[in-house]
Amino acid sequence: MAYEPxxxxxxxxxxxxxxxSTPTNYAPYGNLGIRLTREGGITHTGASYKHYAAxxxxxxxxxxxxxxxxAFAYGTEDFTLAFWVNALTSPETxxxxxxxxxxxxxxxxxxxxxxxxxxxxxxxDVSFQGSTALTHRVSFGTGNASxxxxxxxxxxxxxxxxxxxxxxxxxxxxxxxxxxxxxxYQEYQTPRLWGTTDAYTAxxxxxxxxxxxxxxxxxLWTSDxxxxxxLIETSSLGNIIIAxxxxxxxxxSLSLVESLSATNFSAVVTNANTGFIxxxxxxxxxxxxxxxxxxxxxxxxxxxxxxxxxxxxTAYALxxxxxxxxxxxxxxxxxxxxxxxxDSVEPTWPTSAGTVNDGTVAWTLVEQMVQPITxxxxxxx
Numbered sequence: 001m002a003y004e005p006x007x008x009x010x011x012x013x014x015x016x017x018x019x020x021s022t023p024t025n026y027a028p029y030g031n032l033g034i035r036l037t038r039e040g041g042i043t044h045t046g047a048s049y050k051h052y053a054a055x056x057x058x059x060x061x062x063x064x065x066x067x068x069x070x071a072f073a074y075g076t077e078d079f080t081l082a083f084w085v086n087a088l089t090s091p092e093t094x095x096x097x098x099x100x101x102x103x104x105x106x107x108x109x110x111x112x113x114x115x116x117x118x119x120x121x122x123x124x125d126v127s128f129q130g131s132t133a134l135t136h137r138v139s140f141g142t143g144n145a146s147x148x149x150x151x152x153x154x155x156x157x158x159x160x161x162x163x164x165x166x167x168x169x170x171x172x173x174x175x176x177x178x179x180x181x182x183x184x185y186q187e188y189q190t191p192r193l194w195g196t197t198d199a200y201t202a203x204x205x206x207x208x209x210x211x212x213x214x215x216x217x218x219x220l221w222t223s224d225x226x227x228x229x230x231l232i233e234t235s236s237l238g239n240i241i242i243a244x245x246x247x248x249x250x251x252x253s254l255s256l257v258e259s260l261s262a263t264n265f266s267a268v269v270t271n272a273n274t275g276f277i278x279x280x281x282x283x284x285x286x287x288x289x290x291x292x293x294x295x296x297x298x299x300x301x302x303x304x305x306x307x308x309x310x311x312x313x314t315a316y317a318l319x320x321x322x323x324x325x326x327x328x329x330x331x332x333x334x335x336x337x338x339x340x341x342x343d344s345v346e347p348t349w350p351t352s353a354g355t356v357n358d359g360t361v362a363w364t365l366v367e368q369m370v371q372p373i374t375x376x377x378x379x380x381x
Contacts, residue, residue: 106188
């Protein structure tokens with residue numbers, strides 16, 4: 001199951017959360033040609049992160065993450081390259097955050113930080129340098145007004161639409177330039193995050209990276225936007241890809257007609273064309289509004305909020321809801337009416353009106369679990 005990044009899912013070449021202890025690529029639509037190889041002393045750490053309670057860190061000393069398979073081979077198409085970064089002071093003059101080529105060699109680009117003022121920006125700036133066949137095509141970046149060095153987690157996005165190039169810092173347009181020519185960006189060397197094998201400089205980036213995306217064939221942003229939330233959601237199903245762009249503002253207003261005791265309902269929106277789950281939210285009241293998060297035909301499924309599966313030796317608060325570990329045999333759910341800690345052994349759940357003691361918790365039967373109701377296909381307009 002996956003939450004579909006919208007729009008242009010088929011154009012995402014790399015979705016890289018960098019949240020776990022091994023290099024994992026969440027490339028959509030079977031983009032299995034991408035390969036990740038850790039180099040040097042990159043570490044998985046909880047010392048600093050934007051999402052997920054962990055990120056990857058390089059100390060700026062011969063570290064890298066090699067990415068092969070065409071994730072950054074944009075050619076002459078539009079593209080979007082974006083990431084969250086926490087940049088620290090580096091001993092190098094030109095720390096490379098990422099590179100698809102050697103400096104001024106072949107067709108490709110480099111992304112550096114903290115370069116000199118002569119064409120690279122001022123201290124703390126992030127700059128994108130692109131060339132085709134040794135001919136410099138474009139240089140654009142965050143600008144002196146938005147230094148990111150030692151300033152915590154910042155969102156950076158580089159976008160090309162035609163000959164126009166945009167750089168955004170925390171969703172705000174920092175610089176827009178028109179290229180001298182339409183660069184044909186390829187992967188002249190093995191692309192890397194955190195560093196490069198470039199003989200011109202040994203400038204490895206020092207700091208943390210997270211939620212790197214590479215999109216070929218689409219300019220996701222050409223005006224100010226709200227920086228995206230996390231790329232993935234971790235659940236009992238594993239890592240689920242969710243939308244890195246802001247939800248498309250299509251909404252559905254509806255009236256609930258039901259005879260259940262539930263006050264909260266889960267609303268799941270499924271893309272009718274792809275089968276991907278677009279959103280999952282909790283709604284309440286008789287007239288909820290649901291964000292469809294897609295402009296494709298979709299299905300909307302509603303079911304009461306059953307809470308979470310019961311767990312032993314767990315603290316529960318008043319009004320928490322649980323259902324049995326075997327909901328097939330006991331298809332009911334229960335609300336906490338006395339806060340406390342559950343027992344080490346699951347209680348015998350009542351199946352008619354009643355309360356059961358569970359350690360220091362008291363559970364009261366709400367009602368039987370019911371089949372979800374699906375409406376659709378709905379066509380956003």
